Amino acid sequence: MANIRSKTQDIYSLEQLSSKSSRVHALHPMVKLISTLLFVVIIVSFNRYEFVRLIPFVFYPVILMALSETPWSIMLRRAALALPFALLAGISNILFDTDTAFVIGYLPVSFGLVSFISILFRTFLCVAAVLILVAVTPFNQLTNQLRRLHAPDIFVTLFEMIYRYIGVLLDEASAMYTAYILRSTEHKGLQMRHMGSFAGQLLIRSYDRAERVYNAMKCRGYNSLASRSKVIPLTGSDIFYLAAVSLPVILLRVFDINKLFTAVF
Amino acid sequence: MHMADALLSPAVGGVMYAASAAAIVYSSVKTKKDEFAEKKLPLMAVTGAFVFAAQMINFTIPGTGSSGHIGGGILLCAMLGAAPALLSMAAVLIIQCLFFADGGLLALGCNIFNIGVIPCLIVYPLIFRPIVRKGINFKRITVAAIISVIIGLQLGSLGVVLETLASGITELPPGTFIALMQPIHLAIGLVEGIVVSAILCFVWKMRPEILESSLSGASIDKAISVKKVVLALAAAAVIVGGALSLLASSNPDGLEWAIEKTAETAELEAMGDVHDSAASVQGSTAFLPDYNFSNADEDSAAGTAVSGIVGGALTFALAGVTGVIISTVKKKKKSAIARADD
Secondary structure (H helix, E strand, O other), X not given: OOOHHHHHHHHHXXXXXXXXXXXXXXXXXXXXXXXXXXXXXXHHOOOOOOHXXXXXXXXXXXXXXXXXXXXXXXXXXXXXXXXXXXXXXXXXXXXXXXXXXXXXXXXXXXXXHHHHXXXXXXXXXXXXXXXXXXXXOOHHHHHHHHHHOOOOHHHHHHHHHHHHHHHHHHHHHHHHHHHHHHHOOOOOOOOHHHHHHHHHHHHHHHHHHHHHHHHHHHHOOOOOOOOOOOOOOOOHHHHHHHHHHHHHHHHHHHOOHHHHHHHHO | OOEOHHHOOHHHHHHXXXXXXHHHHHHHHHHHHOOXXXXXXXXXXXXXHHHHHHHOOOEEEOOOOEEEOOOOHHHHHHHHOHHHHHHHHHHHHHHHHHHHOOOOOOOHHHHHHXXXXXXXXXXXXXXXXXXXXXXXXXXXXXXXXXXXXXHHHHHHHHHXXXXXXXXXXXXXXXXXXXXXXXXXXXXXXXXXXXXHHHHHHHHHHHOHHHHHHHHHOOOOOOHHHHHHHHHHHHHHHHHHHHHHHHHHOOOOOHHHHXXXXXXXXXXXXXXXXXXXXXXXXXXXXXXXXXXXXXXXXXXXXXXXXXXXXXXXXXXXXXXXXXXXXXHHHHHHHHHHHHHHHO
């Protein structure tokens, strides 16, 4: 808990990337949203044994990250958070699906192993696609697109506010924790019997501060409807990008490129 | 109990998206009708942020592809009322999905349903509210919080089990799956129930008006409204589920079936002999012929497997090279611009 402040920075690190300028950043947010969704749905629609057919999709994150200058370190660290789930989920497939799929040399490879690898890989692809979307699209543009899609305004405003208030809350938590530790020298860390009142106090303090923040925003003329930015026009490069992403992705779904290659050569 | 995309089929994901979207729209309308909705916004946002922080403490449950952690739905409901609580919960889940890779994008509908809709629109109005409404005191708050948190988590984790099994990607038998999920969430529920009741008692002592206003707030929890919600959810689920299961059922692959249907098979047949011979070549050489590895000729199967692996490795390498080339070109361009500026 001592490193709450660094955690706060970590939380907003991905968003900081979105203020960079590159060709990918400049694209229309709706185009980026649609292409990401399409990518994820297509990845998930593959059968669990089709690992080989998923491989060509790796071009999507690689090219986009290079174009948008997104550092791999941040991306991999975030993606690693999702990995344990996929890992542990896939293990059951190895244990229960033991029929031999094929043999390499003398080494039998089970269906379970194939589906295990495919689960890991598709998790990486889906997570990378979403993280790239957030890294190249400023937060307010993203929420404005939600409004354009007619998501309820109160919900989108709440979404924006929670995202901002996470920082406020962690800040309060950090200050309270320091104060608590300084006053309780006998024990290390938070005692269980103080948990309820600590959390309750944190909630009430952050609430008070949040209300002050909100009132200050209101005094300065904040209004969720007025905060909508201008409608961004679609340009030729947006349409080109959409085509450049969706065509290969759909073609790779419909045609098995592996089969095509073996048929040709 | 955030679910990941990898274990979900698009059909199940779509059905749950529809159900959760309906619940969010319903709650938005309900919340908007509340004249104090705007005053409540900071409280809704801050409790949402609180639940977000609390859920950061989580661990993986082996074999299930989902996480074990505090739910937070009941806490939100007690502080805000059912409809605003669902909105906060959904917003938290979307933030976790987008910024923290916690729970997949396709699985978002499932996650909102299991962690949000179940505790907020089902457990809270049916269990928490009736107990506490008879008169708030510490004992009632404690009992109501512990019972409803436990039931909410049990139902939610059962939802995870059913959705994952319906997707058919995991090999885990249903019995084992339930045996993994339910006891863990019973333990989590007990701990969370105690913590939630301690927080609520503290809040009630310090700011009784917060809990009282959420209890007396918008008349969302009448039995009729709940019925309406359930009916709307069921209708949405049936419509989307019906449409999607048409694509998914009895076919090895829904999308291929849909494409075949829309492309009018005539076109495909027109290819005639060339197509046939190509198909026979494919059938004998493909790495995963119809996902059933033919055991007729083991040597050739192994051979194609190796070629598949080599091909895959080559693809990875090619992708890597592409990335490096783009990065280097960009860097060179930048340094050229920098030099020009000097």
